[in-house]
Each structure stands twice: as structure tokens, then as C-alpha cells.
Amino acid sequence: MGSSGVVISDEDRATLESWTRSSTIGAGLVERARIVLAVAGGAGTTATARQVGVSRPTVIKWRDRFARSGVPGLSDEPRSGRPKTIDDAAIIAATLDEPPQTLGVTHWSTRLLAGHLGIGDATVARAWRRYRVQPWRAQTFKFSTDPELEAKVRDVVGLYLDPPHKAVVLCVDEKSQIQALNRTAPMLPMRPGLPARATHDYKRNGTTTLFAALEVATGRVTDQCYDRHGKKEFLDFLKKVAKAYPRRKLHVVLDNYHTHKHAEINDWLAKNPRITLHFTPTSGSWLNLVEVFFGIITRQAIRRGSFDSVTQLVNKIRSFIDGWNDRCHPFVWTKTAEEILPHASRSTTSDARH
Numbered sequence: 001m002g003s004s005g006v007v008i009s010d011e012d013r014a015t016l017e018s019w020t021r022s023s024t025i026g027a028g029l030v031e032r033a034r035i036v037l038a039v040a041g042g043a044g045t046t047a048t049a050r051q052v053g054v055s056r057p058t059v060i061k062w063r064d065r066f067a068r069s070g071v072p073g074l075s076d077e078p079r080s081g082r083p084k085t086i087d088d089a090a091i092i093a094a095t096l097d098e099p100p101q102t103l104g105v106t107h108w109s110t111r112l113l114a115g116h117l118g119i120g121d122a123t124v125a126r127a128w129r130r131y132r133v134q135p136w137r138a139q140t141f142k143f144s145t146d147p148e149l150e151a152k153v154r155d156v157v158g159l160y161l162d163p164p165h166k167a168v169v170l171c172v173d174e175k176s177q178i179q180a181l182n183r184t185a186p187m188l189p190m191r192p193g194l195p196a197r198a199t200h201d202y203k204r205n206g207t208t209t210l211f212a213a214l215e216v217a218t219g220r221v222t223d224q225c226y227d228r229h230g231k232k233e234f235l236d237f238l239k240k241v242a243k244a245y246p247r248r249k250l251h252v253v254l255d256n257y258h259t260h261k262h263a264e265i266n267d268w269l270a271k272n273p274r275i276t277l278h279f280t281p282t283s284g285s286w287l288n289l290v291e292v293f294f295g296i297i298t299r300q301a302i303r304r305g306s307f308d309s310v311t312q313l314v315n316k317i318r319s320f321i322d323g324w325n326d327r328c329h330p331f332v333w334t335k336t337a338e339e340i341l342p343h344a345s346r347s348t349t350s351d352a353r354h
Helices: 010-021 027-040 045-052 056-069 088-096 110-117 121-131 149-161 231-244 263-271 290-302 310-327 337-344
Strands: 167-183 202-215 221-226 249-254 275-279
Touching (some): 010 027, 027 045, 045 056, 088 110, 110 121, 149 249, 149 275, 167 290, 202 231, 202 290, 202 310, 221 310, 231 263, 290 310
Antiparallel strands (some): 202 221
16 A cells, blocks of 8 residues: 555556556556556655646546546546447438538538537448448549430441451541640659659640541551641541551541531542541540540650650650550450440430439
8 A cells, every 4th residue: 555545456556557568558548557656656646747747636536546446447437328329321321411501511521421420430431431432532424415326336336346347447536735744843753662753833835636546456556646636637647547558448436526527528538438437426435445545645655744845745655656556456345335325325214323
């Protein structure tokens, strides 16, 4: 028994001393253990408060709790009232409702919803993970209103899945306004544990437009860069594509850009009947496989580049495409028209699924 009247057994002392050395025990329990050990060692209330860094009432509280209940008395007592519980269904239902206008937000965060429901944010986070609810994510979509939607989908998909015998299927489009951006400082290369880094600011040094024709069966690309992307440039590129595939029937998939249907283009096609154009539906340019290639060249050659001039940018594009053609592979389409059409246009009934 210490001079303060606190009785501490060897077993309790060993327990409390182990708490003070533990890195996993809560800070509150460590503090209480230090208070009891100091008091049991003969320190007075004021000296213990100064030693542990707490107030005198705190020392008195935990000294008396230990005197009454021993080591278990140092734990937090249950709060009055029944703890609030809420099941996952209620959390998900609340998540799917819009936040109140008073919050001024468009979607819930774990902390906002937890505060609204009066529960812990970890509880909300667990429910979201369990049911794969992600309010912070959003995707875009657009339905096609093309009156010839079904015919165009079947036409283009048919070319991919069952191309005409001894004919070449090409996907053609232009990627306009590619900027020659010059970073204000050299990029920092990737290091173990660190990604490559570039300055946020840059200088614009002009733009170019890349026309590309992707051969679906091989993945090979025919390309040309132009300063503009009007009917003159499109016709010039079509002539280049025709020259690249002499004496072959060509089926060319295009979007509905107005220059692709200009009278001068139609006149040239009439003189070159071995070339047939196939148009994707309105708002359906995703059917054009060359868009996949544009995504690849953007990620692998353009986005991280730094270019002092348009000429340097064009040379980079050509260098990438030369390398691409050396290692290219077929682009394989897998979806049938029957699988695509139900998702390509808005349902005509009021029983739309969400």
C-alpha cells in the first residue's frame, strides 16, 4: 500500500507497467496507468499531475477508480443510453437519396452521411465497400437519336465480325487540335516509389490534326498530319489511303462529320467505286475502332510529351506510328449488333431500368 492509500499488487503493477511500454494500448489507458503507478509510488496529487501532465481532478478521478475497482476500473465506463445502431440497408438507402440542400453538396461523403445518420464514418465506409456503392464516381452516357441507328450498327458491326471476302476494312477519323505543349521545366523521370513528374504549367506552340486509317485485320495505321481538317484535307487523305491499298476493295468506317459527306467527296467516290464509306450512327463514334488507337497514341506518345514546335510534335507522332506498325496486331470486335442495340438508344417505354 502506498502513502496515498492506493493498494497495488505485484500482478497489477506488472500489468500497468506493460501498458506504459505498449505501442498498441490506447493513449488514455497509458495515461491512467502512469497516474496509478505514480500515486502508488508515493507521489502526491499535485506532483502526479505535474509528472503526467494532467489536472489534479484527473489524478483524483483515476486514483479513486483504481482504489474501488482495480485495473478494470481504468477502462471507460459505458455511456448512458443504448448505442445507436443502423443496418446496411438503411445506410445504402440514405446514400441513394440526395443530400439536403442545406449542405450545399451534390453527393454524400462518408463523414457527411455519418453525421446525418448519427453513426461512425467507418460504419458508412464498410457498408459502401460491401455493396460497392461509390458516390464520388460518375460516368457519362449519351443515347443515339439517329433514325437509321439499327441499320448503321448492323452495317458497321457486320464489317468487323464478317468482313467482305478479299476486301480491306479501314476505320478512318481525324484527331484535331493536338497541341504542341512545351513544359516550363524538364520532366522528372520515374524513380522507385515515385512516378514521372511534370510541371503543371506549359507554353502552347501550335496545333496539328492527325488523320489515321486503321486496318482492322492487322492493326496497321496509315497516317497524315495537316494544319487544318476540312474537306480538302480529308479528300487528300482518302487519296493517300487509296494509294496505300491499290486495286483492293476498301470499306471505310467513318463518323458523321459534315466534311465526310461533302459533294466533292461524293464526286471523287463516284470515280472510285472500289471504295465504300460506312457511317457510324449519330453519337455512335465509339463504334469506330480508330478511336481506340487515338487513345493509345495519346497515352503513350502525346500526353507526357514536351514539344518546342508543331514540327517536333508531328515527328513524334510519325515516330510512334512507325513503331506501332512494326509491332501492330489485329483489332478484334466481339459484340454482336443484338448485344449492342438494346443499350444504344433510350427505351421507348416508361419502365426504364436504372
